[in-house]
Amino acid sequence: MDEEQLVRGLRSQDPGAVQELVAAHGDRLFRSACLLCGDQAEAQDLVQETLLQAVRSAPRFRGCSRVYTWLHGILLNLTRHYHRDRKRMVYDEELARQEPALLEENPNGLDVEMTSGALADALGGLSGPHREVLILRFYEDMKIHEIAAHLSISNGTVKSRLHYAIAEMQRRLPVALNLFGACGTEEKAKS
Amino acid sequence: MNCRRFQHRLYEYLDGSLSPGAQAAVERHLSGCAACRQALGAERQVAETLSGTFRRATESLQLPPEVQQRVLAALADQRRAPAEQQGSVFSWSQLAWPVGLTASVLVLLAGVFLFPRGPGSQMGSPQTRLAAGGVSIQLSYVVPIYTFRQEGGFVIDALTYQTNVIDERFPAAPARLE
Numbered sequence: 001m002d003e004e005q006l007v008r009g010l011r012s013q014d015p016g017a018v019q020e021l022v023a024a025h026g027d028r029l030f031r032s033a034c035l036l037c038g039d040q041a042e043a044q045d046l047v048q049e050t051l052l053q054a055v056r057s058a059p060r061f062r063g064c065s066r067v068y069t070w071l072h073g074i075l076l077n078l079t080r081h082y083h084r085d086r087k088r089m090v091y092d093e094e095l096a097r098q099e100p101a102l103l104e105e106n107p108n109g110l111d112v113e114m115t116s117g118a119l120a121d122a123l124g125g126l127s128g129p130h131r132e133v134l135i136l137r138f139y140e141d142m143k144i145h146e147i148a149a150h151l152s153i154s155n156g157t158v159k160s161r162l163h164y165a166i167a168e169m170q171r172r173l174p175v176a177l178n179l180f181g182a183c184g185t186e187e188k189a190k191s
Numbered sequence: 192m193n194c195r196r197f198q199h200r201l202y203e204y205l206d207g208s209l210s211p212g213a214q215a216a217v218e219r220h221l222s223g224c225a226a227c228r229q230a231l232g233a234e235r236q237v238a239e240t241l242s243g244t245f246r247r248a249t250e251s252l253q254l255p256p257e258v259q260q261r262v263l264a265a266l267a268d269q270r271r272a273p274a275e276q277q278g279s280v281f282s283w284s285q286l287a288w289p290v291g292l293t294a295s296v297l298v299l300l301a302g303v304f305l306f307p308r309g310p311g312s313q314m315g316s317p318q319t320r321l322a323a324g325g326v327s328i329q330l331s332y333v334v335p336i337y338t339f340r341q342e343g344g345f346v347i348d349a350l351t352y353q354t355n356v357i358d359e360r361f362p363a364a365p366a367r368l369e
Contacts, residue, residue: 013266013270015263015266018259018262018263018266019259019263022254022258022259022262026254026258026259027252027253027254029254030252030253030254030258031249031250031252034249034252035245035248035249040252044254044255044258047254047258048258048261048262051258051259051262052262052265052266055262055266119244119245119248120248134241135245137238138238138241138242138245139242139245139246139249141242143206143208144202144203144206144208145206145208155203159202162202166237166241169241170237
């Protein structure tokens, strides 16, 4: 089923199309939601509401973007409402401790459990707009102009937020992890 | 190109979204500037590190199947709800708007035909005055306004009157356009 057929199916609320939508984009959307909100249970609710809103608003979707980009736009809006309700985000310990088995596979030889926990803490300390650009850039692999269009902000604002978010991540991530090598935490710690 | 301009275009250079001319200018600058080459390398390393860390932290996560089931159930409920409403027992609230609209029209017509002069003594028949160089016609009429709103299970209505005055002056002879 191509994207056009998928959207046609969603417009008629065809259960097969909904299943196809979940199969094609559910996991990726869920992972992005986990990074954005830091809580798996909340991420599930956010993705569920995103899918429902997508089906309900499918008649108004004009196909100007990819289906995933459209879904992610809905997810971002819902996540902002979620953050408004919670002044400070507390990251889920479960998310922070994913995949301990990957320890051996990690090419840098880093402790993945510790890295994920530190990453979750550092992300949780960023403001919503800074976290959004960081995730869109480094998880969704979007280009600067794509992020700008997705968030309805200028390229300059994207670059400025990204610059600040990276600097904050370098500052917040523990020096012991030395994630950024010579350009990152260790270097900053010495200076 | 200087270092400042290079910094400004660094992200677009990494994205490969610069024009061919700008791309060539950046590459010329890079070939002669060690500091900017280092900055570019650092940016690539940051991108690689963050992308890898995000992936590793989330790659085992899968959307639980219950989410899909809940979405399908919610959509089925939504489809069922209007059908049940259509087949359900009679509800006054369904008739609130049609009844209200019909009542408004009837009251308006009744007001026009039964009270042509309106409650005030100055209203009703047109008054015609001869003004210098023309005719002035004043006409007033009363419009009954029937409003209603629904609050909970109740429909609250109110009948009010609004007096409209039309005051037109006609010149004795049509003005000639120069």
